[in-house]
Every structure is written in structure tokens, then in C-alpha cells.
Amino acid sequence: MGANPVYVNVDKSFNIDPKDLGKIIDSKTKAIMPVCLYGSTRNIREVYHVAKSYNLKVIIDAAQCFGIPELIDYADIVVLSFNPFKNIGTFGKSGALITQCNDLSDQARRFSYHGFYEGKKNDKCLDWGYNGRMDNIQAAVLLKKLEYFELNSLKRCFLAHRYIEKLNKIENDNRIVLPVERNENTWHLFPIILNDKKSADLIEFGKSKSVEFDVYYPILSHEFKTNYASNYKHKDHLSKTSDIHSQIIHIPLHNHMSTYEQDNIIKVIYDFFR
Ligand SMILES: Cc1ncc(COP(=O)(O)O)c(C=O)c1O
The missing domain is CATH 3.90.1150.10 (Aspartate Aminotransferase, domain 1)
Known part of the structure; x- marks a missing residue:
């Protein structure tokens, strides 16, 4: 992708310390990626407000934080993991992302499917992409586990x-x-x-x-x-x-x-x- 991560200090919640965030943002910064580490949402709101004051995108790594719907109000994209170690996991690797932006959602679907335009498999390729969809068995496991x-x-x-x-x-x-x-x-x-x-x-x-x-x-x-x-x-x-x-x-x-x-x-x- 050509992007390099730049690390920010955490505080004793183990999440980004919003006070340190302004110090590392520069003209090359494109997005902030806070991690809800160990399941804690601490500082997420403050990080969002700092990021938006610099007009930056926010992508929350919520791999360890499924189940807190308000997170989507503080991010452009929330990324989830359903690997078997997570609070809710499938039997293998799978994940999802959540966004309120239709363009990002369309792009993510294309990206997960070789870059194909949705509904136009093997026909209209618009983009570069992965083969990264969740398969049916994993989805069935996830639906069952959601009940619990x-x-x-x-x-x-x-x-x-x-x-x-x-x-x-x-x-x-x-x-x-x-x-x-x-x-x-x-x-x-x-x-x-x-x-x-x-x-x-x-x-x-x-x-x-x-x-x-x-x-x-x-x-x-x-x-x-x-x-x-x-x-x-x-x-x-x-x-x-x-x-x-x-x-x-x-x-x-x-x-x-x-x-x-x-x-x-x-x-x-x-x-x-x-
Ligand atoms: C905080 C965090 N981010 C990202 C990942 C990666 O998730 P996945 O295993 O679904 O690729 C994990 C899980 O291993 C994680 O705990």
C-alpha cells in the first residue's frame, strides 16, 4: 500500500494517548488507526476528535472489541476479526468491516472479491483486489455463535x-x-x-x-x-x-x-x- 505505520504512546489504558497524538501528525499522515486493545474503548472518542481536527480518516481496529455499537460513531471504518481466539469467532480465519459510507462499503466488497464489480463476477473488474470473502461454513458458524x-x-x-x-x-x-x-x-x-x-x-x-x-x-x-x-x-x-x-x-x-x-x-x- 505504500503506507508506513507511525507509533503513538499509549497511556495506562493501553490505548493511544490522545495527548500524544498531535505530536506525531504531520503532512504525510493519512489516517489514524486506534486499537481497542484487550477490549477497552478508552480514549476512542478523544482520538476521533483530534483526528478530525486534522481532517484525517479514523480506522478503528476493533478485533478485540466486538459488541460496542457506538464505536461506529467515532470511525470511518471499524474493522472486526472473527478468528477463533476472539470473543466471538468462527472455526477459521474471518473478519468484517463496518462503515456508514456507501463508497467505502462498495470498495471493500470489490477489494474482497478480486476487484470485481458487485454482481458482475468474472465480467467487470474495476480494481485490484484479494480473494478475501468469508466462506459459507464460517458464516453459518458465526450466525449460530451470535445467539450466545x-x-x-x-x-x-x-x-x-x-x-x-x-x-x-x-x-x-x-x-x-x-x-x-x-x-x-x-x-x-x-x-x-x-x-x-x-x-x-x-x-x-x-x-x-x-x-x-x-x-x-x-x-x-x-x-x-x-x-x-x-x-x-x-x-x-x-x-x-x-x-x-x-x-x-x-x-x-x-x-x-x-x-x-x-x-x-x-x-x-x-x-x-x-
Ligand atoms: C488487535 C488485533 N488486530 C488485528 C488482529 C488480526 O485479526 P485476524 O486474525 O482476523 O487477521 C488481531 C487478532 O489476531 C488483533 O487482536
């Missing part, structure tokens, strides 16, 4: 709020920071920030108690050993993000988890901080 989506989302919300309530004491003791976005969050993952302990130590401690803690993205994009990342000029602008990342850890949360299992995890966390 609200219930599963409620279970995730229930478990997340239970963690917040039960881990509150450790947060009040200033040992951890719990997720800041508590309402508009799909709880794809449950991240916490460790203030005075190392994530590697909690991972090891968890293993000894048969609980899996993890850092879901252990390496930040600008720290990969790719050509683009190695030659990336503005790494020093991202020290705030690196600091936050060095303290993050994810604790288990999924919609099949029982409160009994969750209480065991909470006990392990309390033992770790004892």
Missing part, C-alpha cells in the same frame, strides 16, 4: 467486575493498577499493571500453583527485529509505552471460567503479594 454472544459477554463482564472488586485491596495498597475502562469494555483480556513486582516472577509463581499468567504481546511492534522496526527513527518517543509494557501482565479470564476457578486465581495473586 450476549450471554457470553455478560459472563465476561461479571468475571471482570468480580476481579475488580476482589483485587481492589491490592490496588488500594498501590501494588497494582486495575483496568481503567470498566464500562465500555468487552474484556477480551484482563490486563493489570504491576507497580513493584516483575511480571516474570508472577508467571513463575503462577506456574508453581498451576495458574497461567502471561504477557500476551511480549514484544512491542517497534522493538521487533524487522527492517522497519530496526530503522524506526522515533523509538525514543515511545519510552512511556515501553515503561507501561514492562509492567503489564494478563490474568486468566474467559466465558467458561467458573467463580470457583476465579477464586483460586485470586488467592494465588494474594499469595504472590503477601
Whole structure:
């Protein structure tokens, strides 16, 4: 596509920090791509307003955030993933995009179908494109799973709020920071920030108690050993993000988890901080 990503600092919600956005926008900037990371919609509205004040398009990566309809009011395009790891997923790779713009919608349909004009397969090719449509079996799986989506989302919300309530004491003791976005969050993952302990130590401690803690993205994009990342000029602008990342850890949360299992995890966390 000829586009290069330029990275922006996140804040402790792990989403773009709108205060830093203005600093990296220049004449080459075409669009802002906020990610609703771990399911949190924090900062999305502010990012949209900053982007629009520079007349830029907004493409929200909502791969981890299906189920929050208001997102479309803060984006030109919302991109979804239905891969099997997501809160609602098919049996294989699939996704979708949402837009309120008819032109973008037509373009996306063409793009997903070799560039063919809709309804004119093998006849009228208007554009360059992919073979990227969702197949019928995946669509059938998705339709069935949609029937359970609200219930599963409620279970995730229930478990997340239970963690917040039960881990509150450790947060009040200033040992951890719990997720800041508590309402508009799909709880794809449950991240916490460790203030005075190392994530590697909690991972090891968890293993000894048969609980899996993890850092879901252990390496930040600008720290990969790719050509683009190695030659990336503005790494020093991202020290705030690196600091936050060095303290993050994810604790288990999924919609099949029982409160009994969750209480065991909470006990392990309390033992770790004892
Ligand atoms: C935030 C985010 N963006 C994009 C993707 C890519 O989605 P897909 O696997 O459907 O290509 C994922 C999932 O892996 C994701 O979590």
C-alpha cells in the first residue's frame, strides 16, 4: 500500500494517548488507526476528535472489541476479526468491516472479491483486489455463535467486575493498577499493571500453583527485529509505552471460567503479594 505505520504512546489504558497524538501528525499522515486493545474503548472518542481536527480518516481496529455499537460513531471504518481466539469467532480465519459510507462499503466488497464489480463476477473488474470473502461454513458458524454472544459477554463482564472488586485491596495498597475502562469494555483480556513486582516472577509463581499468567504481546511492534522496526527513527518517543509494557501482565479470564476457578486465581495473586 505504500503506507508506513507511525507509533503513538499509549497511556495506562493501553490505548493511544490522545495527548500524544498531535505530536506525531504531520503532512504525510493519512489516517489514524486506534486499537481497542484487550477490549477497552478508552480514549476512542478523544482520538476521533483530534483526528478530525486534522481532517484525517479514523480506522478503528476493533478485533478485540466486538459488541460496542457506538464505536461506529467515532470511525470511518471499524474493522472486526472473527478468528477463533476472539470473543466471538468462527472455526477459521474471518473478519468484517463496518462503515456508514456507501463508497467505502462498495470498495471493500470489490477489494474482497478480486476487484470485481458487485454482481458482475468474472465480467467487470474495476480494481485490484484479494480473494478475501468469508466462506459459507464460517458464516453459518458465526450466525449460530451470535445467539450466545450476549450471554457470553455478560459472563465476561461479571468475571471482570468480580476481579475488580476482589483485587481492589491490592490496588488500594498501590501494588497494582486495575483496568481503567470498566464500562465500555468487552474484556477480551484482563490486563493489570504491576507497580513493584516483575511480571516474570508472577508467571513463575503462577506456574508453581498451576495458574497461567502471561504477557500476551511480549514484544512491542517497534522493538521487533524487522527492517522497519530496526530503522524506526522515533523509538525514543515511545519510552512511556515501553515503561507501561514492562509492567503489564494478563490474568486468566474467559466465558467458561467458573467463580470457583476465579477464586483460586485470586488467592494465588494474594499469595504472590503477601
Ligand atoms: C488487535 C488485533 N488486530 C488485528 C488482529 C488480526 O485479526 P485476524 O486474525 O482476523 O487477521 C488481531 C487478532 O489476531 C488483533 O487482536
